[in-house]
Amino acid sequence: MMNSVSESFKSNPIQLNRIIPLDFNAVPEVPDSHTWIQSTDDPPFDPFAAESVPVIDLTQPDAVLLTRHACEQWGVFQLTNHGIPIDLLTELEFQTRHLFSLPLDQKLRAIRSPEGCTGYGLPRISTFFPKLMWSEGFSIMGSPVEHCSQLWPHDHAKFCEVMEEYQREIKDLTERILGLMLRSMGLTREDVEWLKPREGSKLPQGLLHLNSYPVCPDPSRAMGLAPHTDSSLLTLLYQSSTTGLQVHSENVGWVPVHPIPGALVVNIGDLMHILSNSRFKSPTHQVLVNKTRHRISIAYFYGPPGDVKISPSMTLIDHKHPALYRPVTWKEYLDAKAMHFNKALASIRNDVHIAH
Ligand SMILES: C=C1C[C@]23C[C@H]1CC[C@H]2[C@@]12CCC[C@@](C)(C(=O)O1)[C@H]2[C@@H]3C(=O)O
Numbered sequence: 001m002m003n004s005v006s007e008s009f010k011s012n013p014i015q016l017n018r019i020i021p022l023d024f025n026a027v028p029e030v031p032d033s034h035t036w037i038q039s040t041d042d043p044p045f046d047p048f049a050a051e052s053v054p055v056i057d058l059t060q061p062d063a064v065l066l067t068r069h070a071c072e073q074w075g076v077f078q079l080t081n082h083g084i085p086i087d088l089l090t091e092l093e094f095q096t097r098h099l100f101s102l103p104l105d106q107k108l109r110a111i112r113s114p115e116g117c118t119g120y121g122l123p124r125i126s127t128f129f130p131k132l133m134w135s136e137g138f139s140i141m142g143s144p145v146e147h148c149s150q151l152w153p154h155d156h157a158k159f160c161e162v163m164e165e166y167q168r169e170i171k172d173l174t175e176r177i178l179g180l181m182l183r184s185m186g187l188t189r190e191d192v193e194w195l196k197p198r199e200g201s202k203l204p205q206g207l208l209h210l211n212s213y214p215v216c217p218d219p220s221r222a223m224g225l226a227p228h229t230d231s232s233l234l235t236l237l238y239q240s241s242t243t244g245l246q247v248h249s250e251n252v253g254w255v256p257v258h259p260i261p262g263a264l265v266v267n268i269g270d271l272m273h274i275l276s277n278s279r280f281k282s283p284t285h286q287v288l289v290n291k292t293r294h295r296i297s298i299a300y301f302y303g304p305p306g307d308v309k310i311s312p313s314m315t316l317i318d319h320k321h322p323a324l325y326r327p328v329t330w331k332e333y334l335d336a337k338a339m340h341f342n343k344a345l346a347s348i349r350n351d352v353h354i355a356h
């Protein structure tokens, strides 16, 4: 049986493997294919503005309240004291750098097929933009052994071991954070019984995605990862120590998410936006590149079991708060995203009249 992500990719194969990724190390300047015109719609960022993405210590007693606040105001927060050992994060970053530092022709041996989830390639959202991004990625769903033996026929054991151990740890943590978010919305365990993986189901509910943003000769003319929202319930991101991630806030414009050593970034995905009936908003975010440092990040996208329809929670709905979205499975939502990109949420919105 296939999982939701592979099912959606099968129905929406993208021919990104026809585009040969740029050999970033070999180009002295940003080629026309990768040149972006910076938008001037937003006010310039004010570094002295008081606004910044909230930081939540998972061991603090009022974590639930802080979570609700962060999810309503920002849709994103940084998490400290989360229990994932720093040594594992350091090893994860080391292995990720090792992979991306391979010569391009070697990485291309593990290229993602048009309908595949695992392997090397460009961001899937690249098809929605006229110019290419200054980044490359490697996705892993379940075991990476098959693709890694294409990369390193003999010595992939350590890489695979680290990726599998991190997936186990991050899955447990993500489920804890999910519980925290749902409780903070006032939902009980019974309200979300359906979210639990089916007994005996071995299908992964998460996808690990390694991002690499090589050093760029002219960052002002390039884009690391174009503005988007995540198609998950929630995403946990390890961004190591290089700046570049920004989230869009309605009042302030683009706000940088400053790296905090050992912290994880927790990001609301579109499915949580639906489940919360728009109380928690999935934030638009982007990544800028820089001239001197090679940025690495590792995202874990978590979604519901394949047969589960996500819809606005009954406990949040009444005549003043009608259900804003139609029920969708993860696959159906990924299909909508593949078709409508940043209009995907709007494409499943109910036409409702709000009572006063
Ligand atoms: C489970 C997911 C989440 C996906 C699609 C699918 C697998 C790959 C993920 C990413 C990873 C890179 C950014 C993004 C925007 C992209 O292009 O591919 C993500 C996208 C999404 O959040 O929509």
Ligand SMILES: O=C(O)CCC(=O)C(=O)O
Binding pocket: 209, 211, 225, 230, 237, 239, 244, 245, 285, 287, 296, 297, 298, 299
């Ligand atoms: O590299 C980052 O900080 C963000 C990556 C991201 O947004 C994604 O993979 O969806």
Ligand SMILES: [Fe+2]
Binding pocket: 228, 229, 230, 285
């Ligand atoms: Fe993202």
